[in-house]
Amino acid sequence: MSTIFFADAIEGDKEVGSKALHLMKMKKQGFPIPNGFVIRTDAFKQFIEENEIDWQGQHVKENIMKGHMPQAIEKELIDAFHETQAYFDAVAVRSSSGAEDLAGGSFAGQYETFLNVKTEQELTEKVKACWASAFAARVQQYSEQMKVDLGQFSMGVVVQGLVKSEVSGVIFSQNPVTNHPDELMINASYGLGEAIVSGLVTPDTYTVNKFTFHANKQKGFKEMKIVSDSEGTKEIETTEEEQNQFCLSDDEIKTLTELTQRIEGFYGYPVDLEFAIQQGHVYILQARPITTVPKTNNDLSAFQKSIELTREDRKQFWLLLDTAFPEVASPLFTSFLSAFTDGMNKASTDLKSPNRPQMKAKVYRHHVYTQPVMKRKPSQNQIQEHQAMMKDLYPSLTKRMYRMFEETLFPMYKRIDDHTHRELTLNEARSFMDELEDIYAKAYYLHFDIVMPQLALISELEDMYENLTGQPGQHVHDLLTGVMNKSLETDSRLGQLALQVRENPELHKIFNGHDALQLEKVLNETKTGKAFLDDVQTFLNGYGYRTTKAHDFIGETWVENPLYALGLIQNFVNDHYDFDKAFQHLTEQRKQKFDRVMEEAVDGELKETFRQYYAWGLDASVIRDDHHFYIDEMLDAKCRLFLLKVGELLRDHYVISDREDIFYLYLDELKKLLENPANATSKIAARKQAYTKDEQAVVPQYFGTPPKGKGQEIEKYAGPIGTDESNNDRTIGGLPASSGTYSGTVKVIKRIDEFSKLKKGEILVCKTTTPTWTILFQNAKAVITDSGGILSHAAIIAREFHIPAVVGVQVATKTLKDGDVVTVNGNNGVVTIENE
Known part of the structure; x- marks a missing residue:
């Protein structure tokens, strides 16, 4: 058989050429490939032999065009053509060489394509023209550049039903500019795709995140379009309306993105596709490997790859951990992620947590993701064993925390300070890096060993409160306010x-x-x-060990630069804020609420048990802020100051050009450079560029599929999974976190060094908050956050300050801008944009 239909393809058939083989494979997989057939390469060989053409001689092209088509081949060709015409009134004829799409080079665009072929005679001539294109001067020149011997290849021809597209284009399944594997690029314009392929138009360009479908759009001129004519094709000028609008809708972008991901997944490597859209139907016309994409992560060590979220990982459920790590994290900081996860896993085991949760953490585009794994369903005995252990701890949680600080944490900080304040050799710095790993491991074990019992106590309090009052358990947090902690102490000192x-x-x-x-x-x-x-410096010596960037070594500490404290003091001066008066009012309100609950509750065992647990919970309410102050903030701040000292050492040995460049090295790299100094400036420059780009990247909130039955539990701590489907131009939704409504002006705060921007009476909009951000709540009249659930810091503090809050909005910092007027409804979780 000289011709074979796509549907009848044989896997690995080498007699059809690369282009045809790709189409046949995809057709068999059910991808939307227009029907068609292939003239096998042996037909070309038979044609050469029957016409006695010397393919190495002179005038090969002309001789091919003059040659006659062998009768048997011509009959098969015409029969297949008529069968295809039952579905399409015209076909496209394209070359399909075995030399196309080789490793290291692609002959795409070097051969011929003919559109709108309608007659038998025209078909025969175009098939010969495809064969002749193998001997075109440009093909010969390209083959010499790519060092390919064309003599070992023959030419097949694809005959495919012509899609009379309203819009067509090219898709690169991996961004060809940045080579980022999770972005694809679409070039699209009106009419048949030849206008783009041949460079006749400036198309629209869409850079699309494969997971969120968010598209950065760049409008092209789309000067003309190629359309089918009675004979062949013709070029016509596009209208002004067509030129001034994007040719693809958001739904079409999503459809093309999903289809491209499926095709890329089928092949297992990046591909470039040609597509056409006719009457709402998407067709794939060609597919070939992208031969210019460099290998990814080829410069990463085994350690570095172990903390990167791989493509295989992303098929599983991984949740963006932006409640704990709200900003992109530097390579050096992410090198310590195992301390965070190992600390949580060890603490959950030691505290006999019933589910024995095990956490993993990895990084995607400098964003931290987690994969919580519940090992097993607990037995009743395990639940009771855990509850008994926790009840023994509840009466002294705060004393227990400070004993741990005195015995373990503070001595470790003294070790860090000692190394920060003296001159170090390379060997001494290298030796202390191992100790720093150990310090992080111990500190984060303490973190979870301190926090998990308090969370267990709060969970029991919520259940008791709901059973006692009939009100939602989260309202018990209103009874845990007005207790002095390190965040409030900071506010108090700034107020003084x-x-x-x-x-x-x-x-x-x-x-x-x-x-x-x-x-x-x-x-x-x-x-x-x-x-x-x-x-002010005295204040900073006590309260200034916090970085301006949460959970990272990048970003100045307050103790390094008094600007941050001075800006907040200036705000307090202008606002005439009286901390002591506000705190006293908060404390009185809390006492009144508790008394009211006790008065209304029915006397009995539950009431008395709640009273006891509440006393423990109130005493332990400082844990959230105090552990954050001493561990989450102080650990990173003190380590930053030490690492800057090491950075100076590397700079003096010409390893890096600036001391802060150290943060763009991974831990294993840093250790090796301290052992054997070598110039790393080019690597640092590339890492900085990627880091800066990823700061602006739109990343998905999760990968894979959320575990069944865990949605509410995840939402409680991390916020909604997926954006609110009811979002529109006027409203965006999240979770109601603190009741009440407020209309006012928005101020978007992205970093700690922007705190002074927020003025009294404005609405705070941010990604998330940590205890450091508590300072802002005395000025804010409402809060909107991208991430977080009803137990997030922002939700709890908003309830303490009695201001409306909507959390987990996800798109707040992208949708809203300074000066927008909105209404925050903390009762139903809706933010209404009143006036932009």
């Missing part, structure tokens, strides 16, 4: 410094007359100002 300013005319004049960026310089010019800066 602001009071000093207000009571001193000289200081008051400086703070009223200068921008926050100028304050330190101006204060240093007077005796009174210098004395005040000394007071």
Whole structure:
């Protein structure tokens, strides 16, 4: 048989050429390939022999075009053509060489394509023209460049039903500009695809995230389009309306993205596709490997690959851990992720957690993802054993925490400080890196060993409260406010410094007359100002070990730069905020609420048990903020200062050009460079570029499929999975976290160094909050966050300050901008955009 239909393809048939083989494979897999057939390469050989053409001689092309088609081949060709015409009134004829799509090079675009072929005679001529294209000068030149011997290959021809497309284009399943595997690029324009392939038009360009389907769109001129004509094709100018709008809808972009992922998954490597859309139906016309994509992660060590979320990993359920790691994380910081997960896993075992949860954490585009795994369903005995153990701990959770700090944490911090404040050799720095790993492991074990019993107590309190009052258990958090903790202490000390300013005319004049960026310089010019800066430094020595970037070594600590504290003090001065009065009011409200609950509750064992557990819970309510202050913030801050010292050492040995470049090295790299210094500046430059790009990247909230029956549990802590489907131009939704409504002006705060932007009465919009952000809640009148559930920090603190909050909105920081006027409804979780 000289011709074979796509549906009859034999796997691995080498007599059809690369292009045809790809189409046949995809057709058999059910992909939307227009019907067609292939003229096998042996027909070309028979044609050459029967016409006695010397393919190595002169005028090969001309001789092929003059040659006659062997009768048997011609009959098969015409019969197949008529069968195809039962579905399409015209066909496209394309070359399909065995030399196409070789490893290291592609002959795509070097051969011929003919569109809108309608007659037998025209078909025969176009088939010969495809054969002749194997001997075109450009093919010969390209083969020499690619060092390919064309003599070992023959030419097949694809005859495919012509899709008279309204829109067509090309898709690269891996971004050809950045080579990022989770982005694809679509070039699309009106009419038949030849206009794009031949470079006749400037198409629309869509860079699409494969998982979120978010598309960055760039409008092309789309100057003309190629359409079918009575004879062949013709070029016509596009209308002004066509030129001024995108040719693909969002639904079409999503359909093309999903289809491309399926095809890429089928092949197992990046592909470039040609597509056509006719009357809403998408067709794939060609597929070939992308031969110019470099291998990914080929410079990563085994250790570095172990913390990267691979393509295989992303087939499973992995959840974006933005409640704990709200920003992109540096390579060096992610090198310590195992301390976080191992600490949680060991603590859950030691505390006899009934489900024995085991956590994994990996990184995708510098964003941290987690895969919580419940090992088994607990037995009743295991539940009772855990509850008995927890009940023994509940009466002294806070004392237990501070005993751990004194015995374990603070001595480790002294070790870090000792190494930070003395000159180090390369060997000493290398040796202490191992100790730093151990410090992180111990600190995060303490973190979970402290937090998990408190969470268990809160969970029991929620259940008791619901049974006692008939109200949702989350409302018990309203009864756990107004207890002094390290976050509130920070606010109190800042408030006292602001009071000093207000009571001193000289200081008051400086703070009223200068921008926050100028304050330190101006204060240093007077005796009174210098004395005040000394007071600020005293404050920072006690409360300044926190980085401006949550959970990372990147970002200054407050103790390094007084700007952050001075900016907050200036806000307190301007707002006349009285912390002590506000805190006293909060404490009184909490006491009144508890008394009211007790008065209304029915006397009995449950009421008395709740009273006891509540006393323990109130005492332990400081744990959330205090452990965060001493572990989550202070650990990273102190390690940053030590690592900057090591960075200076590497800079002096010409390994890096700036001390902060150390944070773009992985831990295993850092250790090796301390042992054998070598220039790493080019690697650092590439890492910085990728890091900066990923700061702006839109990443999915999760990969894979959420575990059945765990949705509510995940939502409680991490927020909704997926954006609210009811979102539109005027409303966006999340979880109602703190009741009430408020209309006002939005201020988007992305980092700690932007805290001073928020003015009294504005609505705080951010990705998430940590205890450091508590300072902002005294000015904010409502809160909207991208991530988090009803037990997130933002939700709990909003309830403490009695301001409406909607959390887990996911798109808040992308949708809203400074100055937007919105209404925050903390009762139903809806944010209404009133005026942009």
